[in-house]
Amino acid sequence: MDKVQYLDWNNSTEILNKAYEAGLFVLIIGPKGTGKTSLVRDFAKNKNLNLESVNFSLRTRESHLIGTKTLTDGNVSFDEGILIKSMREGEMLYLDEINSAEADVLLRLDEALDDRRQIALKESTGEVIKAKENWFVVSTINPLTHSGTKELPPQLLSRFPVRIRLEYPPENIELEIVKKHVSEIYESDIIQAIKLANTLRQAAAVEELFYSPSLRETIAFGKLLEKGVTAKDAANYVFGNVYTQWGNIEYQKVSDIITSMFGN
Numbered sequence: 187m188d189k190v191q192y193l194d195w196n197n198s199t200e201i202l203n204k205a206y207e208a209g210l211f212v213l214i215i216g217p218k219g220t221g222k223t224s225l226v227r228d229f230a231k232n233k234n235l236n237l238e239s240v241n242f243s244l245r246t247r248e249s250h251l252i253g254t255k256t257l258t259d260g261n262v263s264f265d266e267g268i269l270i271k272s273m274r275e276g277e278m279l280y281l282d283e284i285n286s287a288e289a290d291v292l293l294r295l296d297e298a299l300d301d302r303r304q305i306a307l308k309e310s311t312g313e314v315i316k317a318k319e320n321w322f323v324v325s326t327i328n329p330l331t332h333s334g335t336k337e338l339p340p341q342l343l344s345r346f347p348v349r350i351r352l353e354y355p356p357e358n359i360e361l362e363i364v365k366k367h368v369s370e371i372y373e374s375d376i377i378q379a380i381k382l383a384n385t386l387r388q389a390a391a392v393e394e395l396f397y398s399p400s401l402r403e404t405i406a407f408g409k410l411l412e413k414g415v416t417a418k419d420a421a422n423y424v425f426g427n428v429y430t431q432w433g434n435i436e437y438q439k440v441s442d443i444i445t446s447m448f449g450n
C-alpha cells in the first residue's frame with residue numbers, strides 16, 4: 187500500500203480510540219474500497235501498535251490462525267499461527283473480511299474472542315494461551331450483497347460490540363481523498379469521474395448494474411490521467427470495460443453514460 191495519509195472524514199478514529207481504551211472489540215462494515223483497511227492501518231500506526239493481519243477467504247484454515255506442527259531434524263515443534271502470536275505478543279489483530287471464512291475457522295476464533303480471551307492449543311500441548319491485557323481486535327465485513335460473503339453467526343457478531351459503518355463518501359470528500367493520491371491539476375475530470383462512479387453505485391444499489399466501483403477506481407482514474415491518458419479513455423478502462431463481463435447489453439448501458447459525460 188502507498189504511504190498516503192488517511193483522511194478521517196467521518197471521525198472513525200475517535201470511536202476506535204474509545205473502543206481501544208475501553209477494551210471493546212470493533213467491527214467495521216461497509217462495501218469494498220471504502221477505506222476500511224486504510225483506517226485500521228492508520229490507527230495502528232498512529233498509536234504505534236504492533237499489527238497482525240489475517241485476510242480471510244474460503245481457503246483460510248484453522249492452522250493459519252492456530253499453527254501447525256513441523257518436523258525439523260527429527261524434532262516435532264509447533265509453528266504458532268497469527269491468532270496465537272497476536273494474543274501472546276501482538277497488541278492489535280486485524281481480521282479482514284471475516285465473513286468469508288468457513289464455519290470451523292470462525293468457531294475457533296470465537297473461542298479466543300469470548301470474555302476470557304483465551305484459547306486451548308489442543309493441536310499441540312493443550313497449553314492455554316491467554317491474551318495480553320491490551321489485546322485489541324478489529325474485524326471487517328462486507329455487506330451481504332457481496333458475492334462470497336456469508337452471514338456472520340450472531341454469537342461471533344456479539345464479540346464485536348462496537349460497529350463502525352463506512353460507506354462511499356460524499357462527492358466533495360471523495361475528491362479530497364483522490365487528491366491525496368494524485369496531483370490536483372486534473373480536478374474537473376476527477377469531479378466528473380466521481381459523478382460517474384456515484385451514478386454506477388446507485389444503479390448497482392438498485393440492481394440495475396452488476397458492479398459498483400469503489401474509491402480504488404476513482405483513484406486509478408486519477409492516476410491514469412497523471413500518466414497522460416485522456417479522461418474519456420481512462421473512464422472506459424477503469425469504469426466501462428469491466429461490465430463486458432456481464433455481456434454487451436450491460437456494457438452498452440455504461441458506455442452510453444460515459445459518452446454522455448466525457449464526449450465521443
Ligand SMILES: Nc1ncnc2c1ncn2[C@@H]1O[C@H](COP(=O)(O)OP(=O)(O)O)[C@@H](O)[C@H]1O
Nearest residue numbers: 191192193218219220221222223224363401402
Ligand atoms: N479516507 C481515506 N483517505 C485516504 N485514502 C483512502 C481513504 N479511503 C479510501 N482510501 C484509498 O482507497 C483505496 C481503497 O481503500 P481500502 O482501505 O483498501 O478499502 P477497503 O479495505 O474498504 O476495501 C486505497 O487506495 C486507500 O488508500
Ligand SMILES: [Mg+2]
Nearest residue numbers: 222223224282
Ligand atoms: Mg480491505
